Amino acid sequence: MLNGQQKAQQNLEAFQAWSATQQDDDFKQILHRGQLSRTEIAKALGFGKSTLVQNPEVRNALKLLENRLRDKGVLPPLTHMAKSEIDKPKQYDNTTNRKALDSKRLSLLEAENIELKAKIKELEGQLQRFGELSETLSEMGFMPR
Structure with a gap:
């Protein structure tokens, strides 16, 4: 039985392995509202969407992946308003x-x-x-x- 930290590490490793095996076209297929679809990622990895939000390491890895994809032109660039709202909690x-x-x-x-x-x-x-x-x-x- 895994404890919480081990499960979090396992989820991070699964996310990193998944993102390393995807091509740019694969990411384009799961594009939703200018970012990668959290639902599709969670389905592919076999864990809940909450993991992508609550696990800080997975959340940061996802953010880095999306930024890298924006730099490559796979994802659309963030608007000025989106950049200013990115770290603010949603009301x-x-x-x-x-x-x-x-x-x-x-x-x-x-x-x-x-x-x-x-x-x-x-x-x-x-x-x-x-x-x-x-x-x-x-x-x-x-x-x-």
């Missing part, structure tokens, strides 16, 4: 989950609204048809009981 938005739930609920309600409008139109057509039938029967003297 947590506690409304993101609520917005997603509201958006999903709104979509469901709109779909239900469309279905109900169609049902109302169908029922109004039936009401009109049966109203005419009732009127005709009453004129003929046949009133249903």
